[in-house]
Amino acid sequence: MTYSSVLIQFLNGLAGASTLFLVAAGLSLIFGVTRIINFAHGSLYMLGMYVAVWAAEPLGFWWSVPIAALAVAVFGAGVEIALLRRIYGAPELLQLLATFALVLIVKDFTLWQWGPEDMLGPRAPGFSGAVEIAGRPFPEYELFLIGFGPLVLGALWLLLTRTRWGTLVRAATQDREMAGALGVNQKWLFTGVFALGALLAGLGGALQIPREPATLLIDLSVVSDAFVVVVVGGLGSIGGAFVAALLIAEIKAFCIGLGFSQLTLVVEFIVMAVVLVLRPWGLLGRVPAPARGAGGAEPPLEAPSPAAIGALLALCGALALVPALSAGYTLVLLTDVLVFALFAVSLHFIMGPAGLHSFGHAAYFGLGAYGAGLLLVRGGLPMELSLLLGPLAGGLGAVLFGWFCVRLSGVYLAMLTLAFAQIAWSVVFQWDAFTGGSNGLIGIWPAPWLSSKTAYYYVTLALSAGGVALLWRALYSPFGYALRAGRDSPLRADAIGIDVRGLQWAAFSLAGLFAGVAGALYAFSKGSISPESLSVPRSVDGLVMVLLGGIQTLTGPLWGAALFTWLQDAVARGIDYWRAVIGGVVLLLVLAFPQGLTGFLRRRSAA
């Protein structure tokens, strides 16, 4: 690389860092005060893009930017007042679920309002040309962005340190009870912070439109980028977000500049991994107070009674009889239910007993699916062998990612799992030559003797039921108990010689392996796979199943999987905007039962 191309790449990186910083700063700010991880932050960014493109046509680019930012801020304030305010006391997971429901709703709103096509934005008047830097043309607009990021950082710094409101925000970030005791009107402080965070996201989106078209896919890719930045910089640290955005954007720019654009996402992952190993709470993050465990928050996991075991065996028997009574679509749907039951149980295995809240479990489902598909299509293995060996891809992925994940807990863990899933998705999505890219792989059919719907149904039933039985059995083994011990009180577990991290890693890997089995079964049942099988929405499907059924119950994930799969099938076939419908249902459930369905039922039965 010549000196001038190094300089140009460096400047490109700076420009990219600015928008990344805007989004990450908003996310970090909102988390700092409200303790809510705003999954919908990328959706706010997307909304900012669309509103800006839409407003730019009549009003021009420079008017559209503040209008979009303000519109998104107003929307954010509305969301805070109507929704978040009601769930600040709810368990963290339900809060995340609620913000994910928002993702679905915003996506469908955007689709309904602006259609499925990407929308190209205008150029920025006054900055549409290029200047010569080191003998090469460099877009003026990039220069504008390079200046704008530090400007926003400075403005935020002034706001937080020089105004009364900023002092309150910092007080609330450090100690919420104390801020409450000082007589801070928390309600409006929270609304204000959320609106400010939304404004930053909307602004980031609006400023991006001269650089790239508005697309419906941007929401999750932006939010996972922002998660990586926030985790690297340290949760709740604005300065950390700035440093991390710079670091990551620069590294990405140089990857592209050196001709390794495929590597950008993997590089992001490596940066995060290195930072997390060296400084688990981010570059400028503070070490959180040591967790003493939930202390009585989690109810016991009752062993199933002989009658319950009998009922489950009877259920298996009944499922085995279904092909005799019905064929065709029922079997296809039931095959799906069985696949997702195993997927949900494998997620529950780490979420419930181990307390590892994974938001990216689909990564292992998808890796299992691709593992099986690739062994068959590219490896030329027989189908039976592909089905058996494919899940190892899920297991190995979980071994690799899990090593990092179990070093964190709570929201850090949730974000990291999500980021890994997004990275796995991007690799599959971009690697056209090997994975088929966005088209996926086709021709993944079962061997002839399994090709009938009935035969494949039996295979699925056997493997799913077997997998569920093994995982459940493990929950009551010393291993499963030790996982619960580590969740209940990491302090006590450590003090009696339990290697909490090691066991969690093993559990994460095991769960990944079984998710991989589900994925491999899924691949052969559809005959094809696409990157969607490891996309973030698929991860969230799993979460919804587990949470619907009840996280601290044994059989909950089964019922959750059955209900959700059936619902999705029924709704998706009948309604165009099914995502919004599902998001709406989830929101209503969260608002109606902020302690979760099982929490609600438990209190009802206790009363």
Next chain:
Amino acid sequence: MTVLAVRALSKAFGGVQAVRQVSFTIAAGELLALIGPNGAGKTTCFNLVNGQLPPDAGEVEFLGESLLGLAPRKIWRRGVGRTFQITATFASMTVRENVQMALLSHHRRLASVFSLARRQHVDEADALLARVHMRDQADRPCAVLAYGDLKRVELAVALAHQPRLLLMDEPTAGMAPAERSDLMQLAADLARGSGIAVLFTEHDMDVVFRHADRIAVLSGGELIANGSPQEVRADAAVREVYLGSYA
């Protein structure tokens, strides 16, 4: 025989010097009480000994080997059991299951995936619970226990690994006076019967002076006295900063 030797141990939290140049030893079968006003650095000393916190300076030697740099679980394996000032138990499990966990760890059976945890080491767990008078509550969930009972469960858990050194941080908090004496008598019996070295903190001076073989007094992170109960009672410095009217 010296079980634990602590030398010139120091630890600061930001500007607060929680522990400053503290040295003491405990012999097998000895009960050493670590006393001092609130915030004197007692719990911090415990955390430094069992690996919860890394010291800024100093040495912790257990049975002649340094414990520095080892994780709490490794230190536990070498024979250091501990109870916490704020009890730490597994709230989603029963009393017996809590002890079974410690026993499973003791027998290195935690990686077992197919056996049923509930059925393991039941008799051994019940025997331990009987020692701390919790046998009759073995099937209750830990989440519903009275505070004093949780302290007893912690003791049973700490004993599961047959420790050579027992660290008890305010073991009798939350108990009635008669129960306190009872529990400390149990600790004393353990020390004398099995040669366990016991280091404990306690705010109840009756308990301290009745049961401790030796008393070490911390104040502001510094060890200001270390001797027999009579010596400590007579110590002018101790009277001034701590014992006040009690002495």
